[in-house]
Amino acid sequence: MAQYTIKFLPDDKVATATSEETILDAAQRTGVYVSSLCGGDMICGKCRVIVKEGQVFEEQHMLLSREEVRLGYVLACASHPRSDLVVEVPVESRMEGKQILVDEDAQRFSGLAGVDLAKYEFHHSPLTRKIYLEIPPPSLEDSLSDLSRLFRAVRAHIDAPIMQTGLKNIRRLPQILRRGNWKVTCTLGQRGGTVEVIEIEEGDTSERNYGVAVDVGTTTVVTHLIDLNASKILATDATYNSQIAFGEDVITRLIYAKEEVGGRERLHEAIVGNINMLINNTVAAADVSIQDVTCVLCAGNTTMMHFLLDLDSSNIRREPYIPAATHIAPARAIEVGIQINPRGLLYSVPGVSSYVGGDITSGVLASGIYRSPDLSMLIDVGTNGEIVIGNSEWLVCCSASAGPAFEGGEVKFGMRATHGAIEKVKVLMGGEVVETVVIANEKPRGICGSGLIDVISELRRESVIDRTAKFAEPGTCSRLRRMDDDTEFVIAYADETAIGRDIAITQPDINNLVRSKAAVYAGASVLIKSLDLKFDDLQHLYIGGGFGNYLDLPASVAIGLLPDIPLEKVKFIGNSSLSGAKLGILSQEAYEEVEKIAQKMTYIDLSSNRQFMDEYSSALFLPHTDLELFPSVS
Amino acid sequence: MAQYTIKFLPDDKVATATSEETILDAAQRTGVYVSSLCGGDMICGKCRVIVKEGQVFEEQHMLLSREEVRLGYVLACASHPRSDLVVEVPVESRMEGKQILVDEDAQRFSGLAGVDLAKYEFHHSPLTRKIYLEIPPPSLEDSLSDLSRLFRAVRAHIDAPIMQTGLKNIRRLPQILRRGNWKVTCTLGQRGGTVEVIEIEEGDTSERNYGVAVDVGTTTVVTHLIDLNASKILATDATYNSQIAFGEDVITRLIYAKEEVGGRERLHEAIVGNINMLINNTVAAADVSIQDVTCVLCAGNTTMMHFLLDLDSSNIRREPYIPAATHIAPARAIEVGIQINPRGLLYSVPGVSSYVGGDITSGVLASGIYRSPDLSMLIDVGTNGEIVIGNSEWLVCCSASAGPAFEGGEVKFGMRATHGAIEKVKVLMGGEVVETVVIANEKPRGICGSGLIDVISELRRESVIDRTAKFAEPGTCSRLRRMDDDTEFVIAYADETAIGRDIAITQPDINNLVRSKAAVYAGASVLIKSLDLKFDDLQHLYIGGGFGNYLDLPASVAIGLLPDIPLEKVKFIGNSSLSGAKLGILSQEAYEEVEKIAQKMTYIDLSSNRQFMDEYSSALFLPHTDLELFPSVS
Numbered sequence A, B: 001m002a003q004y005t006i007k008f009l010p011d012d013k014v015a016t017a018t019s020e021e022t023i024l025d026a027a028q029r030t031g032v033y034v035s036s037l038c039g040g041d042m043i044c045g046k047c048r049v050i051v052k053e054g055q056v057f058e059e060q061h062m063l064l065s066r067e068e069v070r071l072g073y074v075l076a077c078a079s080h081p082r083s084d085l086v087v088e089v090p091v092e093s094r095m096e097g098k099q100i101l102v103d104e105d106a107q108r109f110s111g112l113a114g115v116d117l118a119k120y121e122f123h124h125s126p127l128t129r130k131i132y133l134e135i136p137p138p139s140l141e142d143s144l145s146d147l148s149r150l151f152r153a154v155r156a157h158i159d160a161p162i163m164q165t166g167l168k169n170i171r172r173l174p175q176i177l178r179r180g181n182w183k184v185t186c187t188l189g190q191r192g193g194t195v196e197v198i199e200i201e202e203g204d205t206s207e208r209n210y211g212v213a214v215d216v217g218t219t220t221v222v223t224h225l226i227d228l229n230a231s232k233i234l235a236t237d238a239t240y241n242s243q244i245a246f247g248e249d250v251i252t253r254l255i256y257a258k259e260e261v262g263g264r265e266r267l268h269e270a271i272v273g274n275i276n277m278l279i280n281n282t283v284a285a286a287d288v289s290i291q292d293v294t295c296v297l298c299a300g301n302t303t304m305m306h307f308l309l310d311l312d313s314s315n316i317r318r319e320p321y322i323p324a325a326t327h328i329a330p331a332r333a334i335e336v337g338i339q340i341n342p343r344g345l346l347y348s349v350p351g352v353s354s355y356v357g358g359d360i361t362s363g364v365l366a367s368g369i370y371r372s373p374d375l376s377m378l379i380d381v382g383t384n385g386e387i388v389i390g391n392s393e394w395l396v397c398c399s400a401s402a403g404p405a406f407e408g409g410e411v412k413f414g415m416r417a418t419h420g421a422i423e424k425v426k427v428l429m430g431g432e433v434v435e436t437v438v439i440a441n442e443k444p445r446g447i448c449g450s451g452l453i454d455v456i457s458e459l460r461r462e463s464v465i466d467r468t469a470k471f472a473e474p475g476t477c478s479r480l481r482r483m484d485d486d487t488e489f490v491i492a493y494a495d496e497t498a499i500g501r502d503i504a505i506t507q508p509d510i511n512n513l514v515r516s517k518a519a520v521y522a523g524a525s526v527l528i529k530s531l532d533l534k535f536d537d538l539q540h541l542y543i544g545g546g547f548g549n550y551l552d553l554p555a556s557v558a559i560g561l562l563p564d565i566p567l568e569k570v571k572f573i574g575n576s577s578l579s580g581a582k583l584g585i586l587s588q589e590a591y592e593e594v595e596k597i598a599q600k601m602t603y604i605d606l607s608s609n610r611q612f613m614d615e616y617s618s619a620l621f622l623p624h625t626d627l628e629l630f631p632s633v634s
Ligand code: FES
Pocket: A035, A036, A037, A038, A039, A040, A041, A042, A043, A044, A045, A046, A047, A075, A076, A077, A078
């Protein structure tokens, strides 16, 4: 087999590769980062590189535009060397790779930067806690066993009728007690009605007790490392869910898990790998020992939690859509593969059904709608659009399959809300002028969800698209043009961007976004009608989702994503899944509350719902077929 | 290295061995069983074989008598071939090897053949139980997750506010439910306040639920396989504790565990191996699948339980004698290495202190002294002599180091109470005539504890030994003779025995037995005096221990092992440790009761007790220095 050398720019690293291998293989082996969301399956189109010198053989795909091909772009995962090469990794394929986001960026995913338990009337009682004990040493008169002695000392501090600990701890106990001169620190967790001694350490380590709250999203995974004593967030990190390699959405991945040999294992390993990497990054950033991370609380949709826990997900997508479990008792984190303290616990936020998971119950907790007499609605705009309505008496929920468009998926220049993403857009003068705000004030690399909502709303207002979301004729304004058989609107010209190419939105992008918003609105609409209510009856409307810090509410109403109710009733609460997880990890009460919430929520299935299909069709317009529903959108 | 062939008789099997190997190595490899209690460490002297042809090199040891050497006996573990050999395995080295005892024999260890819960006012509620469930399948209207559906179905049968099951079960659950067409059997256990689903099986397997009660003795290990539904003992088995290889008594083994590299592991593996073998034998005998064995309840002294659970035993023998734990929550059996259902539970009977363990609390449960207003005493005659006194109000206990003599250890022809053991002895006509009863009516191979007590009592009565337990002059009677520098009394001549050699008791044997009985009596005496009581105050005296079915109470009083109180107050209750374990495994109530008993018992330490040393010295006579204490012994 022929061997070639590949020189990567701008890193100036050199790899050797066979003709069988791809440029991506060579790059990965050499430590040159090339974005590859789909893992090299020619799906994501993110692994663009430019061949500066030499010959490649490129497998067939549809992921590059003619212009890109002309400029020498190839997909690294589709291209095999046929000579020695010089390959440039362009900025848009590089940046994303720095998996460690700077704090500022990660905060954008956090929803709430701090955790204000008092606001929720929860007491500080973290899921795991450490107590320092000075234990009276044994004597002939007080010859209790080491274990009973330890338990007695713990009970002097807390009420714990039933206590237990693992054999491994009991095996180490005599040495620890004596080496520590009977001064030790116990890490305690709760499992059911039992107080469990998770860890025993010599001396006083009670200062160092950390937990990780995780939002396990279909598209992005976010972790917050939390000082459980101080209720303080020490470090945050986020990444794309590597399962994207096996499918953009939940359904594709469910099929992959079921149909592909080893598929379930690969999905499990992908998400475990993501979480472990994020935990490692945050403990490194905060200079915390992983030994002192004693619990993890994960909130995610039901499918993601199945993959994380390696449960059998095969009945989730088949009527009557039954998950293996929605409520999992705390397990050892290591049993799932999550690497924290070897005896640390993995807690999961309980869910309701196959399509309303712990991410949503967590959002209900964070939004507080479960404890107010007011009628409230929560809409979580993600790959699934989950909607909850209710008050302190009752809660009803449903889920509408929205697709990944609002998270940057299925949109040519879509990206998640991180640095370099256009998050605000203004279109002026009939489309001639575009003003943008870019996260971290960088040159833009793409557009995130909130930017996309703006774009559609602005293009509609300026009549660059019509009520059916179709572009006007190319040339109607100078930014509207034909490109690769599609019409597209240029948001930023190459010289303004970080990627040296125009950033544009295409007709297929817009179609995907409209389908997404229609699904969400239709779900909310069916839910409210099934209860014989109107949107006007709502006293609060909470919007959650991975939009970063920002969502333009008027724009969201203008495109018909959100119902047209007085804006003072609407509140954007960001990543409410993560917010709820943070409450839960810091307060046993909050965790118990979310268990109650999950039990209380009634689930309505939309999949077999005729009304939903009607509502969906009606919502494929901008803002809606029935303009009377959107009086404020003139 | 030279290679030789070794032919073993009577099996007629041929092995090859190098000059480095021992005859024992060769035998074991070839499947020829040679008794080897100490595992080949030249300690037990049980691996006697006869070299019929050929030359061996024998390492130095003191374990064979001159007579034996003359007859061609060698220790298989000490002898290396120096030519081709013909080796005979004599009957006494063979029989013991059939580790599967016939039922009849094993019953001798059982104490109580059946388990009569009603007698104890306990309800039938085994530690693990199976319930058969016909679960309504899910629908769009009833779309509870598989796990919640299962729990709901269980709760329709039993009160179980907190339920849980392991991830492994949840992972298998969807398939099992659907393959079983929603008809499944759940195995339930209890851990603390939590009901745990141990196993889920398709269809109705509720008929098949088995448990194993284990008496983990220092010298012998006994298991009973129990049908947990029917409260019936299906099979029993017993063996020597292989830890004997590392020391006859608890103290030697504690030192071994602490001082030898890998010692603790070896002790752990030895006992785990014994229990696994016994479980395998019993399930094979009863034709039960090991999958259906869902729990094991072990009762043993504190040291044995440390070795079984692989706990740190290093503080047990150092003042103030602190065990790692006396009360261990149920663990997965497999975590300890015990092979039953992979998710089956291992329960331990809780103990009190380093020297009063779960075997004794179990005996207190079985004897019933904890629930009677009468003042009772329990004496367990084993390698340790543990003594408990009390009533339904209070319980006080102590432990006296007795040594293994009553279990057949440290006695030349001592053996445990199995087939071929002399269990009753009558000596007549000044020592000229001896009558014996042998277990299973076989030719004798040795003498067990009850036989040894008889021998001393009879020899004393016939004045073959004096009050200080010294033999009369050899030749005083024809059976009394010098042999290998010691005086010995022949109990059975070679032609009457199964081993083709005389069975005798030696002066060192008698000295060991007297020391043992003195320790037990002294312990009981100190205990009763410390409470300002007299033996006459006792309303019941229960005697437990591994004596098989039989103990001659008058003989036990005559030698001063037991106090001289009216015999109608004394009751031999056999292996009370095992009896208690069987109660506990069949009744949650009984198990909870024994937990209460353990908590209630006050421990008195004899090791630093001056009075104990005095009492011990006085008790080294037959029956005692103070004859007034034994009025019935004229
Ligand atoms: S990595 Fe090449 S297309 Fe996804």
